[in-house]
Structure formats: C-alpha cells, structure tokens
Amino acid sequence: MSAARASVQSAKRSPNTSAVQQRRQKTASAAAQSNGSKTHHLQLVADSDKSKAAGDGGGGEAEESCIPDVNRSIQVRPGKRGGRYQLPDGGCLTIPEAGGFSRNDSITVSSVQPAELSDFTVRLAEMERLVSPVYQLASPSVRSLRCQLALKLPLKLPEGEPSQFSRLRLLHRGSGGGAPWKELPASNLEADHSSIRVDTRSLGTYMMLLSPVEETFQISPNGGLIDFRIDQCVSLRVPKNAFPVPRLFKLRILPFTDKGAALARQLRRSETMDIAALTPMYSFRCDDDHDHAAEDDDATPIRRGVTVKLPLPAWLRDSERKEATARLAVAFRLDADVGGQWTLLDLKRASPRLTRTTVSFESKQLAARFCFVDAIPARLPRAVLGLQHLEALNTGRPGQLNLFIAFDRRRWALCARCAPLPEGAADASSATAAASGAGPIDGQDVLRWQLLPPLQPTGARVDRAVRAGRQNAASVAAAAAAAEMTKSEQLLLREGDSFSVELTGDFQLQQTPDSQAGDRVSFQYHQRFADNPVVFELVPTDRTVTIVSDFFSYLLELAEDEGDRKETAEAKLVDKAGNETLTFRGSIKLLSSAGKVLSNHEFSVGFHALKQYLDLKPPPPPPPPAALDSENADEAAGSAGNRQDDQQKPGGWFHYPRILKLRIYELDPQQARLESQQRLLAPKRNAQPAHGREPRALSRRSLQTLAEQIQQGVTLAAELGIPESAVSALGFETISTRGAGGSSSNFTFRVLLYWKRTCAAPERGSLVDQLSDALSRMGRNDLVAAVRDCTAGNKELTPDRFVQQQQPQAQQQQHHLLLPQN
Numbered sequence: 001m002s003a004a005r006a007s008v009q010s011a012k013r014s015p016n017t018s019a020v021q022q023r024r025q026k027t028a029s030a031a032a033q034s035n036g037s038k039t040h041h042l043q044l045v046a047d048s049d050k051s052k053a054a055g056d057g058g059g060g061e062a063e064e065s066c067i068p069d070v071n072r073s074i075q076v077r078p079g080k081r082g083g084r085y086q087l088p089d090g091g092c093l094t095i096p097e098a099g100g101f102s103r104n105d106s107i108t109v110s111s112v113q114p115a116e117l118s119d120f121t122v123r124l125a126e127m128e129r130l131v132s133p134v135y136q137l138a139s140p141s142v143r144s145l146r147c148q149l150a151l152k153l154p155l156k157l158p159e160g161e162p163s164q165f166s167r168l169r170l171l172h173r174g175s176g177g178g179a180p181w182k183e184l185p186a187s188n189l190e191a192d193h194s195s196i197r198v199d200t201r202s203l204g205t206y207m208m209l210l211s212p213v214e215e216t217f218q219i220s221p222n223g224g225l226i227d228f229r230i231d232q233c234v235s236l237r238v239p240k241n242a243f244p245v246p247r248l249f250k251l252r253i254l255p256f257t258d259k260g261a262a263l264a265r266q267l268r269r270s271e272t273m274d275i276a277a278l279t280p281m282y283s284f285r286c287d288d289d290h291d292h293a294a295e296d297d298d299a300t301p302i303r304r305g306v307t308v309k310l311p312l313p314a315w316l317r318d319s320e321r322k323e324a325t326a327r328l329a330v331a332f333r334l335d336a337d338v339g340g341q342w343t344l345l346d347l348k349r350a351s352p353r354l355t356r357t358t359v360s361f362e363s364k365q366l367a368a369r370f371c372f373v374d375a376i377p378a379r380l381p382r383a384v385l386g387l388q389h390l391e392a393l394n395t396g397r398p399g400q401l402n403l404f405i406a407f408d409r410r411r412w413a414l415c416a417r418c419a420p421l422p423e424g425a426a427d428a429s430s431a432t433a434a435a436s437g438a439g440p441i442d443g444q445d446v447l448r449w450q451l452l453p454p455l456q457p458t459g460a461r462v463d464r465a466v467r468a469g470r471q472n473a474a475s476v477a478a479a480a481a482a483a484e485m486t487k488s489e490q491l492l493l494r495e496g497d498s499f500s501v502e503l504t505g506d507f508q509l510q511q512t513p514d515s516q517a518g519d520r521v522s523f524q525y526h527q528r529f530a531d532n533p534v535v536f537e538l539v540p541t542d543r544t545v546t547i548v549s550d551f552f553s554y555l556l557e558l559a560e561d562e563g564d565r566k567e568t569a570e571a572k573l574v575d576k577a578g579n580e581t582l583t584f585r586g587s588i589k590l591l592s593s594a595g596k597v598l599s600n601h602e603f604s605v606g607f608h609a610l611k612q613y614l615d616l617k618p619p620p621p622p623p624p625p626a627a628l629d630s631e632n633a634d635e636a637a638g639s640a641g642n643r644q645d646d647q648q649k650p651g652g653w654f655h656y657p658r659i660l661k662l663r664i665y666e667l668d669p670q671q672a673r674l675e676s677q678q679r680l681l682a683p684k685r686n687a688q689p690a691h692g693r694e695p696r697a698l699s700r701r702s703l704q705t706l707a708e709q710i711q712q713g714v715t716l717a718a719e720l721g722i723p724e725s726a727v728s729a730l731g732f733e734t735i736s737t738r739g740a741g742g743s744s745s746n747f748t749f750r751v752l753l754y755w756k757r758t759c760a761a762p763e764r765g766s767l768v769d770q771l772s773d774a775l776s777r778m779g780r781n782d783l784v785a786a787v788r789d790c791t792a793g794n795k796e797l798t799p800d801r802f803v804q805q806q807q808p809q810a811q812q813q814q815h816h817l818l819l820p821q822n
Contacts, residue, residue: 073110079103087111089133090154100146110136112205114534115515117524120205122171122181124496125212127254127395130526131155131168132196132208138175139203151198153208156528161210162193165255165280169211170196174204214252216287219243233358234282236366237307248287249366255280260394263421264386267398271386277374278390279313285335286367305362312359313372324354329373330361331384342371342387344380396492397421401499401590403452403601405538407609412538414509414588415449416501418493418525452588454599491598497525498593501536506544506584507605509536540610544584548607551582552616582607697790698767702797703752709783709802713748719774720755730754 072088079102082095088111095101112120112134120134132153155168162168170186173179186208188197198206213230223238228251256278264272316324330345330352350361359372375383399420406413500522503509509521512535523534540548588601667675696702710716717727734747759767768791772784790797 072113073108075106075108077101077103077106079105085109087133087135091133091135092152094150094152096147098147101142105139105141107137107139107142107203110138112136113515114526114529114532115511115523115536117526117529118498118520118522121207121496121524122209124209126252128209128211129158129495130207130528131157131210132528134205134207136205137203142203145201145203148199148201151200151206152195153198153206154195155193155208157193157210163255165213165253166210167213168193168196169209170198170206171209172198172200172202172204172206174202179204212252212254214250216248216250218246218248220246231311233309233311235309237309239304239306242302242304242306250283250285250287252283252285253280254283254369254394256390256394261390263397264390264393267393268386268389271382271389274375274379274383275373275386275390277313277315278387279311279372281369281371281391282310283335283369284366302364302366305364306366307360307362308370309358309360310370310372312354312357313374315374316354317356321354325352326377327374328352328354328359329375329377329380329384330359330370331373331387332363332365332368332370334365335367335369340388342384342391344384345370392492396494398491399493400491401598403501403588403590404449405452405603406449407605407613409612410615412613414501414503414536414538416499416523416534416536416590418530420493420527420530452601452603454601493525495526498522499525499598500591500593502589502591503538503586504589505586506541507538507586508541509538512537538586540584540613544610545614547584548610548614549616551607552611556618584610695768695791696794696796697787698756698771699796700753702790703756704749705797705799705802706783706787707745707749707752708799710748710778710780711744712778713744713751715778716748716774717751717755719777720751720770722751722755722758726754727751 074085074087076083076085076093076095078095078099080098082097082099082101085093085095087093087109091109091111093107093109095107117134120136121130124130132155135151135153137149137151168186168189170184171181172184173181184198184200186196188199190196196208200206215228215230217226217228217236219226219236219238219242221241221243223240223242226236226238228234230251230253234251261278316327319327328347330347330350331342332345333340333342345361345363347361350363353360363370371387373380373383373387397420399418402417402419404415404417406415500520501509502521511521521536583604583606585602585604588603590598590601592598707713714727717730730750731747734750737746756767759770768787772787775781775783775787786797786801790801
C-alpha cells in the first residue's frame with residue numbers, strides 16, 4: 001500500500017511550468033520585435049534568474065506568490081498492485097490489485113473548478129443544486145478499464161436534506177466530447193449522507209445533484225384519471241378532448257425553505273407580513289420537445305377544465321367544512337412565466353370540493369403551479385403579491401459579485417468571488433463589507449489583494465442635469481448612487497448561474513495555464529464551491545508591451561545622450577504629487593448569462609509596474625579587458641590612438657557605435673555618411689511576379705497619349721472602379737505638382753497609372769478588356785478601336801493615329817458647310 005501511495009505524482013504546477021515559460025517567451029519576443037533596431041537596450045530575465053532578480057530588492061529569497069494554484073488534479077500509476085489514493089476536495093479512488101494496468105499506464109483525476117464548470121455540468125433546474133465535487137477521470141494510455149474502480153464522492157447537503165420532497169441523483173458522462181449525461185443508481189450511500197461510493201468501469205465525469213422529486217406523465221386526447229406515486233393525495237382528472245394531441249408533463253413538488261422564508265420576512269417585511277402559512281408549490285410543466293400550434297400553447301387555456309386534487313393544508317384539517325371553505329385560498333401562476341406575478345384562483349368558478357385529506361378544484365390552466373395561502377381574507381390580494389418575493393428568495397440568495405486584483409512581480413491575476421448575504425444581515429451592503437474584510441483566498445494576506453469597487457454612475461447623464469440647472473452635481477450623484485445600490489441589492493445568486501468577465505483597454509484576461517476551460521472567461525456560482533477562488537490571469541496586450549519596451553529604450557537613449565543615470569530619466573515620469581504620468585488602464589464589466597451588465601470596474605497600472613512585470617533591464621556592463629599578448633599589443637595601441645583622435649574632434653563630429661566590426665567603421669566619417677545617405681535614399685522596388693508580357697498599347701507613353709484625348713478623368717476613374725479616397729489623393733497630388741491651373745490630362749494620366757499598378761495579378765491579362773469596357777461606357781468608341789488596333793498590331797498608341805482619324809472628320813464637316821441651303 002505504501003508503494004502505491006508513493007507512486008502518486010501530483011499534477012499541481014508552479015508558476016515556472018512549461019506553459020508559463022512559453023507565454024513569457026512569447027511576450028519577450030513581442031517586446032523584442034517592437035524595439036526593431038533598439039533590441040540591444042532590452043534584456044528579459046529568464047525564469048531561472050527570477051529568484052536572483054527578486055533578491056535585488058534586499059531579500060535573499062524570492063517572495064512567495066500571492067496567486068494560488070487553481071489546478072486540483074493528481075496522476076496515479078497503479079501498476080499491478082493497485083492502491084487507495086486520496087483525491088482533492090476529500091474524494092478517494094480505490095484500484096484493486098491486478099487490475100490489468102501496465103507499468104506505464106496512468107489515470108489523471110481532476111477536480112473541476114468553478115471557472116470550468118460550464119463545460120462539465122448539466123443545466124440545473126429550479127431548486128436543484130450541486131452537492132459533491134465534480135471529478136473527471138481521464139487516461140492517455142487506457143481506453144477501457146479491465147477492472148472495477150471505486151470512486152468516493154464526499155457530499156455536502158443542506159440541513160434537513162434529503163427530505164420527502166428531494167432526492168439524490170448520480171450523473172455520469174463518458175470521456176467523449178459529445179457524450180450524453182446518464183443517471184446511475186445511487187445505492188452505495190452512507191447512512192449519514194456524508195459520501196457515496198461509485199463502482200464503475202468507465203472513465204469520464206462524475207457528480208451528485210440534489211433535485212426536487214418529480215414524476216413524468218402523459219395526457220392523451222381521450223383523457224383519464226392520473227394518480228401520482230410521489231404523493232398519493234395528488235391526482236388529475238382530464239376530460240376527453242381536452243388536448244387535441246398527446247402531451248408530456250412533469251409534476252414537481254417545490255417546498256418553501258425555512259431560511260428563504262425567514263430571509264423574505266427580513267428583507268421584504270411589508271410585502272410578506274400578511275402571509276401566515278404556505279404549502280409547497282405543485283408545478284405542472286409541459287415537457288414536450290416539439291412545438292405545438294398557437295391554440296395548444298402553454299399560456300393558452302385548455303378546451304375543457306381539468307380537475308386538480310391536492311393535499312388539504314394543515315391549517316384547515318381541524319376546521320369545519322364551512323369555515324375551511326371560507327379560509328381556502330389557492331394562488332397560481334403560469335409555469336412558463338418565471339418570476340411573474342401570482343394571482344388568486346376564482347373559487348366560484350373552480351367549484352372546490354373538500355374532504356378530510358384533499359381539496360379538488362377545476363382549472364383552465366394546467367401548465368402552471370399552485371399553492372395554498374393562509375391569510376386574512378381581507379388581506380389576501382396583498383398577501384398574494386408577496387409570493388413573488390418568497391419564491392425568488394426561495395431559489396436564490398441576495399449578494400454581490402466582488403472582484404479582487406493582485407499584482408505579483410511576474411504574474412498578475414484577477415479573482416472573482418461571490419459574496420452571499422450573511423445570515424442575520426440587514427441589507428446587501430453587508431456582503432461587500434464581509435468580502436472587503438477578508439481576502440478572496442483563505443490563508444493569504446488581505447493586503448496583497450485589492451478590492452475593485454464598482455464605478456458610481458456619474459457621467460454624461462449627470463453632466464446634462466447639472467448644465468440644465470435642475471439640481472446640483474452632489475444631489476444627482478447621490479441619487480444615481482442610491483439607484484445603483486438598489487439595483488445591486490436585487491442581485492440574486494442562484495445555483496448554476498453563469499457570469500462572464502469582459503476586459504477592455506490595455507490588458508486582457510485569459511485562463512490560467514492549468515485550466516481546462518479554454519479561452520472563455522466565465523464562471524458559475526455554486527454554494528458547494530463558494531470557498532474556491534475563481535482566478536484569471538491578467539496580461540498586457542501586444543500593443544501595451546510594444547509601448548512599454550519602446551519607451552524603456554527611449555529612456556536609456558535619453559540617459560546616454562544627457563549623461564544622466566536611467567533613474568534620473570525615469571524620475572521625470574512622476575509629478576509633484578508623486579503620481580505616475582504614464583499609466584495604462586483597463587475597464588472590466590461583469591455580465592450575467594443573459595448579457596446584462598451587473599457592474600463596471602476600472603484599474604490603472606503605472607510604467608514601473610509594467611517594467612517590473614516584463615523584467616526590462618539595461619544591458620550589462622562590458623566585461624573587463626583581458627590581458628593582451630605581444631601580437632595584439634600594437635593593434636590595441638592603434639585603437640587607443642584612434643580613441644584619442646576621436647576625443648580631439650570638434651563637437652559636431654559624429655561618433656558611430658562600435659558594436660560590430662563593419663566596413664563602415666574603416667571609412668572616413670564624411671564618406672561613410674555619404675554612402676549611408678545614398679543607401680537610405682535609394683528607391684525601393686518591390687519585386688512582383690511576372691504574368692506575361694504587358695501590351696505595348698498600355699505602356700507609359702501610350703497611356704500619356706490616351707490621357708490627352710480624355711477630358712472626363714473623374715468619370716473614367718469611376719468606370720475603372722477606383723475608390724473615391726484614391727481619386728481625391730490623385731487630385732491633390734496633381735494640384736501640388738502642377739498647380740491649380742494644371743490640365744486635366746495630367747490627372748487622367750495619374751488615374752490610368754494608378755489603375756494599372758493596383759490591378760490584381762490574376763486580372764492583369766484582361767487589362768485591355770477592362771479599359772475598353774470603361775471607354776465604351778463613356779461613349780468613346782473611337783478610343784476603343786484605337787486601343788484594340790494597337791494591341792492587335794503590338795504597337796504603341798501615338799498622337800499621329802488620332803490626327804489621321806480627325807482629318808476625315810474635318811473634311812466631312814467642311815463639305816457640309818459648302819452645301820447650298822434651301
């Protein structure tokens with residue numbers, strides 16, 4: 001057994017994992033690329049030098065990171081002996097001896113965290129909760145198990161559960177990506193409901209849910225009497241032809257919890273003070289997968305009334321029939337209208353019938369939920385209005401979502417934590433006070449995590465109100481803050497609710513290297529995982545890395561030019577109040593699963609913190625010169641003489657850095673400067689692939705001749721498909737070079753050149769056809785004929801061709817002038 005336990009290899013990774021190293025190398029390469037020719041000013045310290053760099057501040061050892069390791073997984077190698085292995089979050093895995101595992105086979109057991117639960121859990125129904133850790137069993141080498149494994153799931157049940165209205169469900173999903181969830185029998189349950197043992201031969205995901213009792217039934221067009229097994233006092237009598245097609249329904253019994261009722265009386269006292277007692281809610285929900293016609297919709301009354309029989313409330317059992325009938329009150333609401341208003345059932349039309357144990361009444365709505373209310377008859381309408389708040393606080397708990405941020409030296413993180421309302425608190429602000437007084441992660445220093453308070457709604461709306469003179473800025477800001485606080489008090493944390501974090505600005509959020517959630521930055525709320533932190537990694541964007549690295553290089557160059565130290569140059573970034581002038585900001589939005597903005601947050605980071613995160617340092621000083629032998633002594637003396645000559649040069653003399661041994665250092669400074677200017681000012685020609693020989697009819701000289709025959713340059717540009725921005729730029733270029741009185745042929749010539757150069761490579765074979773079509777649409781068929789004739793004869797377009805075409809036209813016009821007029 002000891003050998004089996006010794007074979008457990010923890011998969012918890014420190015910040016120096018390979019994934020973190022790859023991410024930092026990527027950030028370092030991005031910073032180096034942004035510097036261009038200034039890369040000699042930038043030096044990134046490797047992970048191995050992290051402890052040494054941390055010791056520069058005075059400490060001999062690296063400071064322990066305040067960001068926890070959220071990965072909770074172990075890797076076991078059972079071999080032939082098997083063993084018993086303790087899992088994260090209190091679980092246990094037992095592998096029998098001689099289970100068919102080889103020496104290299106391994107099984108990885110992971111405890112899924114809140115940031116990953118959206119991909120590893122089912123969609124929870126109302127009053128359904130997760131009561132066990134979610135374990136995922138995977139193996140890279142074992143496809144199917146040859147033995148039976150024993151997986152122990154620890155349970156954390158609410159007080160008094162399971163009851164007659166709830167049951168435990170064991171769910172399993174295979175290791176395949178699209179495998180469905182299956183319910184397994186929960187037979188090996190401990191007597192005190194502290195844990196359950198699962199005997200399985202399959203890998204995949206396992207979890208335990210606490211769900212309300214339910215029963216599925218079908219109603220046919222022939223109707224009938226339906227009795228239910230979950231409660232013998234509940235039945236339905238459906239008349240014939242009440243539904244035109246068969247329908248599938250589910251009956252669920254949802255009781256009101258004592259904690260939810262007490263919390264509702266504390267927070268909503270005026271709305272719930274008239275309610276003396278309640279029965280559980282009996283919910284009839286349509287469970288059909290297909291859509292029905294509008295007449296068969298759940299919100300539409302059925303054709304004939306259905307008789308519903310429910311248990312008689314406890315406060316009416318000892319009363320006489322006449323008194324019980326007078327105090328009977330049935331409230332209902334449509335099951336599809338989640339969070340809607342409750343209404344009283346009209347008992348005059350419902351025809352109630354009371355027995356010693358049951359109450360029967362008729363209803364035109366079956367897809368609804370019913371509840372009996374005990375209140376004074378005169379105050380029943382107000383008491384029914386309070387059922388909405390009782391139902392909401394029965395399934396959710398008021399609270400707030402708090403964000404904490406931590407700036408470690410080389411690792412930044414954002415932590416989200418749900419802060420439910422503590423028991424006995426008066427309002428939701430106590431949740432914020434409780435969260436700010438304790439750190440987001442148990443056992444860690446609170447001062448190292450900073451609470452990000454939500455922004456107050458002061459903005460353009462407040463400014464407009466102040467400018468209008470209706471009220472001053474203080475009163476408007478106070479009213480907006482009160483409205484925001486009221487909005488935050490209405491936030492209910494329900495089991496399985498999903499929240500997402502959206503970050504914009506100079507930073508971005510991503511999952512930790514060990515997370516299995518992918519690129520999605522979201523998490524779920526579960527009371528079972530309320531103490532587990534939801535941590536995301538905060539990294540600067542590529543643009544921020546480029547700005548910081550370039551500015552650091554600029555500070556080093558400035559310090560070298562002015563002869564100051566780098567600390568003196570960086571001191572200019574701090575104003576008189578001690579605040580940094582170069583800062584980078586990030587805006588955070590907390591969104592619900594429906595896309596509703598719950599809160600807005602902002603934070604800023606200075607240049608010094610980013611420089612420390614990227615570990616930007618000046619280059620190390622050059623090593624001391626080594627001892628020279630007799631052969632290199634003359635060369636060293638010559639170099640010293642050259643340095644003395646350089647010191648005697650005038651102040652305007654340019655000194656070239658002696659970093660590499662290049663030919664330019666051997667030339668005269670004036671000649672070197674001249675060659676550098678010639679090299680830098682030389683025109684750059686981008687190499688383009690050859691796609692056949694260009695027609696001579698489209699040469700530069702031919703296009704110049706063609707432009708002299710066209711006066712509508714703008715029309716030609718539109719026919720050739722040139723953008724308006726390019727046409728405007730060509731017009732400004734023509735005016736700047738030729739002046740305002742330049743001829744239109746210059747503009748037309750630039751349009752033709754731009755069209756020919758920007759044409760795509762596959763279309764270059766049809767340039768003549770494109771130009772001919774454009775000229776034809778302009779009505780210049782003479783130019784089309786000239787261009788096509790020159791293309792066929794492989795000749796350039798010359799002005800003589802147009803002179804030959806104009807002479808016959810002139811003679812024809814002169815002949816018409818000489819004709820006698822009648």
